[in-house]
Amino acid sequence: MKIAIDAMGGDNAPVAVVMGSIQARDEYNLNIILSGREIEIKKILEKNTSNFNNIEIINAEEVISNDDKPVLAIRRKKDSSLVKALNAVKNKEADAIVSAGSTGALLSGGTLLIGRIQGIERPAIGAVIPTMKGGFTLLIDSGANVDSKPEFLYDFAIMGDIYLKKVMNIKNPKIALANIGTEKAKGDKLTVETYEMLENSKLDINFIGNIEARDILQGKTDIIVCDGFVGNMLLKTMEGTVLELMKGLKTALMSTTRSKIGGILIKPALSDFKSKFDYSEHGGAPLLGVKAPVIKAHGSSDAKAIKNAIRQAKICCESNVSGLIEESIMRR
Amino acid sequence: MKIAIDAMGGDNAPVAVVMGSIQARDEYNLNIILSGREIEIKKILEKNTSNFNNIEIINAEEVISNDDKPVLAIRRKKDSSLVKALNAVKNKEADAIVSAGSTGALLSGGTLLIGRIQGIERPAIGAVIPTMKGGFTLLIDSGANVDSKPEFLYDFAIMGDIYLKKVMNIKNPKIALANIGTEKAKGDKLTVETYEMLENSKLDINFIGNIEARDILQGKTDIIVCDGFVGNMLLKTMEGTVLELMKGLKTALMSTTRSKIGGILIKPALSDFKSKFDYSEHGGAPLLGVKAPVIKAHGSSDAKAIKNAIRQAKICCESNVSGLIEESIMRR
Numbered sequence: 001m002k003i004a005i006d007a008m009g010g011d012n013a014p015v016a017v018v019m020g021s022i023q024a025r026d027e028y029n030l031n032i033i034l035s036g037r038e039i040e041i042k043k044i045l046e047k048n049t050s051n052f053n054n055i056e057i058i059n060a061e062e063v064i065s066n067d068d069k070p071v072l073a074i075r076r077k078k079d080s081s082l083v084k085a086l087n088a089v090k091n092k093e094a095d096a097i098v099s100a101g102s103t104g105a106l107l108s109g110g111t112l113l114i115g116r117i118q119g120i121e122r123p124a125i126g127a128v129i130p131t132m133k134g135g136f137t138l139l140i141d142s143g144a145n146v147d148s149k150p151e152f153l154y155d156f157a158i159m160g161d162i163y164l165k166k167v168m169n170i171k172n173p174k175i176a177l178a179n180i181g182t183e184k185a186k187g188d189k190l191t192v193e194t195y196e197m198l199e200n201s202k203l204d205i206n207f208i209g210n211i212e213a214r215d216i217l218q219g220k221t222d223i224i225v226c227d228g229f230v231g232n233m234l235l236k237t238m239e240g241t242v243l244e245l246m247k248g249l250k251t252a253l254m255s256t257t258r259s260k261i262g263g264i265l266i267k268p269a270l271s272d273f274k275s276k277f278d279y280s281e282h283g284g285a286p287l288l289g290v291k292a293p294v295i296k297a298h299g300s301s302d303a304k305a306i307k308n309a310i311r312q313a314k315i316c317c318e319s320n321v322s323g324l325i326e327e328s329i330m331r332r
Numbered sequence: 333m334k335i336a337i338d339a340m341g342g343d344n345a346p347v348a349v350v351m352g353s354i355q356a357r358d359e360y361n362l363n364i365i366l367s368g369r370e371i372e373i374k375k376i377l378e379k380n381t382s383n384f385n386n387i388e389i390i391n392a393e394e395v396i397s398n399d400d401k402p403v404l405a406i407r408r409k410k411d412s413s414l415v416k417a418l419n420a421v422k423n424k425e426a427d428a429i430v431s432a433g434s435t436g437a438l439l440s441g442g443t444l445l446i447g448r449i450q451g452i453e454r455p456a457i458g459a460v461i462p463t464m465k466g467g468f469t470l471l472i473d474s475g476a477n478v479d480s481k482p483e484f485l486y487d488f489a490i491m492g493d494i495y496l497k498k499v500m501n502i503k504n505p506k507i508a509l510a511n512i513g514t515e516k517a518k519g520d521k522l523t524v525e526t527y528e529m530l531e532n533s534k535l536d537i538n539f540i541g542n543i544e545a546r547d548i549l550q551g552k553t554d555i556i557v558c559d560g561f562v563g564n565m566l567l568k569t570m571e572g573t574v575l576e577l578m579k580g581l582k583t584a585l586m587s588t589t590r591s592k593i594g595g596i597l598i599k600p601a602l603s604d605f606k607s608k609f610d611y612s613e614h615g616g617a618p619l620l621g622v623k624a625p626v627i628k629a630h631g632s633s634d635a636k637a638i639k640n641a642i643r644q645a646k647i648c649c650e651s652n653v654s655g656l657i658e659e660s661i662m663r664r
Contacts, residue, residue, distance in 0.1 A: 213564070
């Protein structure tokens with residue numbers, strides 16, 4: 001199995017990406033294709049391993065950044081690490097792709113170059129939200145699609161279900177619809193109609209009804225289904241709130257001598273607590289609904305997070321997630 | 333000026349509500365109408381004041397709870413404290429109403445009984461979000477309307493603008509649109525079209541563009557405009573995240589002897605920090621777009637929060653917020 005890696009994507013690229021790729025090759029016995037500036041990549045390889053087996057490099061001189069317009073960048077930056085990695089998958093030289101770069105570009109590129117699974121109108125991104133219980137919830141769609149129709153949300157649920165069963169090993173995952181109340185009749189037109197579809201699904205899914213936004217972190221459900229506009233709002237609101245609270249807490253702890261001493265004493269407990277929010281533990285976010293596995297690793301990924309994302313891509317291939325999605329969509 | 337109070341609404345009703353009403357009467361020189369169970373209210377009054385001037389009681393035997401269906405409850409529970417207080421406003425016996433009870437019922441009742449301002453299709457609720465800077469942001473709509481049209485969101489912006497200028501004394505309030513990106517073309521159809529309307533408004537408003545969800549708590553804007561489905565999601569996500577983080581932090585602090593001692597030392601700094609999130613400081617949430625001031629006090633309001641909400645209702649009356657909204661809407 002060959003996994004294509006966008007070696008230039010992410011805050012810590014290319015060093016962390018190349019190092020994570022070496023680790024993944026060694027631990028999971030994989031073939032790796034590193035797409036990016038060959039000279040830079042080679043230097044990092046030479047520094048970190050004496051074994052160059054099962055690692056190929058595709059030279060790509062350009063890099064797509066978060067400031068690039070996604071669709072435009074995919075069309076114009078033909079010599080970018082991302083486009084070349086995507087083309088490797090398109091041309092069957094690789095089985096899957098991992099990138100820690102621009103989410104928008106990976107989404108556009110995945111859809112334009114690798115292509116949608118037959119029957120799927122809108123591929124979606126499933127973000128992994130750590131919960132207070134220690135597990136996680138998959139939020140799908142977390143930002144790929146706006147102005148969704150009920151049919152799209154229904155497909156998001158099916159895709160999330162297969163992903164959790166096959167890749168994350170969760171039996172009979174609970175699926176909930178993000179809503180402003182728990183009653184069936186609550187919400188906007190989109191949510192009410194999606195509820196109806198999920199409730200009456202012929203497929204073997206475990207739909208548990210609506211979930212309110214204030215309960216998301218409690219881990220009451222395995223999958224949260226919503227439109228990408230709403231999902232992105234949820235995700236960013238959570239991120240922003242955690243960030244601001246932690247900043248505020250830090251300032252509070254520095255405010256008096258007493259609180260400073262207290263701050264030193266609680267440091268180990270606090271860092272245990274913070275590790276609960278460690279996204280990298282649960283790997284990257286899958287782009288579901290395209291013909292081959294596409295994994296978006298967190299922008300701030302270190303080598304370990306990259307390694308985990310590659311592992312995810314591998315399991316997606318082995319368990320034939322894309323094929324199973326196509327099959328389910330035909331029966332829906 | 334007479335303010336009608338739903339004496340039975342809220343977690344701490346009727347005691348906190350009646351006590352807050354007495355304080356408001358004394359501090360702001362107001363006439364208060366308390367709607368609720370007369371015997372209970374009289375007992376609390378007798379215990380807390382020797383002066384019964386400027387306090388009337390409307391006896392109402394029923395109470396509308398959060399479990400009641402809003403529209404149904406307004407139609408059927410004619411003898412409820414909320415309906416009787418609303419009717420007092422409708423019949424011009426009172427100038428405004430304050431309730432800490434069911435938001436949905438107050439919204440339905442405000443719209444059905446007091447009535448919409450001419451030209452306003454959808455009244456909206458403006459929730460007050462404390463920001464890390466110490467101020468607050470008005471989130472409108474925070475849950476009254478789903479499936480909004482751009483025209484509704486545009487009106488939310490105008491109403492929020494007048495409210496902040498007149499009641500909260502903010503000069504030239506910044507208005508931002510909640511969106512998944514800052515660029516003009518970002519977002520769903522609703523947001524893109526609303527952006528266009530706000531940008532081209534003839535009215536004297538200070539539209540600053542889009543704001544991303546992760547920046548909400550930073551206090552970059554005075555008003556955040558969005559559909560009620562999205563607004564409710566944002567609000568509940570923030571509440572849920574703060575709640576879960578604080579719970580998690582508490583557990584972490586109790587985990588070892590060392591962290592317990594640290595926890596005792598940081599207690600004063602932590603409680604200063606927590607007070608930043610004190611909703612009651614900024615009063616209740618206004619229902620804007622109805623013919624008379626309607627203020628929703630937080631469900632967990634204590635006497636002070638009720639007093640502040642009554643003060644808000646008073647300023648709304650004095651500054652003729654409803655009249656100014658009608659005037660702006662005619663010129664929009």
